[in-house]
Amino acid sequence: MHPRLLPALLVILLSVAPALRAGDTPPPPPPELVQRADKIVAALQLADAAQAARVSDLVARQYAALRLVHETRDTGLKLAGELTDKTEAEQAKARIKDTATARQAALHYAFVAALSAELTPAQVDGVKDGMTYGVLPNTFKVYQEMLPNLTAEQKRQILAWLTEAREHAMDASTSDEKHGWFGKYKGRINNYLAQAGIDMKQAEKDMFARKKTKQDN
Structure with missing residues (x-):
């Protein structure tokens, strides 16, 4: 391991998201995160303005905390990638990812x-x-439109997997990463439905045909 990289790498490994000391006041979230949070909370149409402000602050601070975890993780992975020993590099990357994942989980709960x-x-x-981005309700709606004869158990399982995907996506760092989580679980859902004898490609064609017929009438 390069001697100049070791101190910085250890700091990243051991303090992915530095904790505030007792009595410290956390810094305000960046304006763009406040704006994003306000938009999300506005959709709830809360009658209590004080409550809306509290919830918006929670959301903005969650975004800020996750950003710190993601940025620190990415910096650590970049440093680890500069290690000449490939085994050490992979071990360092794994530890950095595990530490970041653990911190994300704590923040999430x-x-x-x-x-x-x-x-x-x-x-x-x-x-x-x-x-x-509303992927869960929109995707669940599409599955029901595409497959109007889904059983109650199939609907329950699809919703359960989409809900699990959403829990992961909430903590993701980018839009692509968020959509990637849903893509992963949609693959699981499609395999589950295929095992039940459902032809997803044909189901999609049938859905578009039904929509076209409805538009033409």
């Missing part, structure tokens, strides 16, 4: 708990959908 103290379960789902 604390964030959901804080939201749940302010909002109803349906409103919490609204925030989660806002943070993931």
Whole structure:
């Protein structure tokens, strides 16, 4: 390992998201994150302005905390990639990713708990959908339109997997990464449906044919 890289790499490995000391006031989130949070919370149409402000602050601070984790992770991975020993490099990358994942999980559960103290379960789902571009409800709707004869159990399983995908996507660093989580779970869903004898390509063609017939009438 390059001696000049070791100190910086260890700092990144051991403190992916530095904790504030007791009594410290966290810095305000960047304006663009506040704006993003305000838009998500506005969709909830909360009647209590003070409550809306609190929830928006929670969302903005979650975005800021995740950004710190992601930026620190990416810096660490870049440094690890400069190591000449490939085995050491891969071990360092794995540790950096594991540390970042653990920190994301801690932030995730604390964030959901804080939201749940302010909002109803349906409103919490609204925030989660806002943070993931509404992919869950839109995708679930498409599956039901494409496959009108889905059983109750199939619908339950599809929704469960999309919900799991959303939990991961909430913590992702980019739009592509968020959509990637849904893509991964959609692949699982499609395999599940194929095992039940459903031809997804034909189902899609049939859906578009039904829509065209409806438009023509």
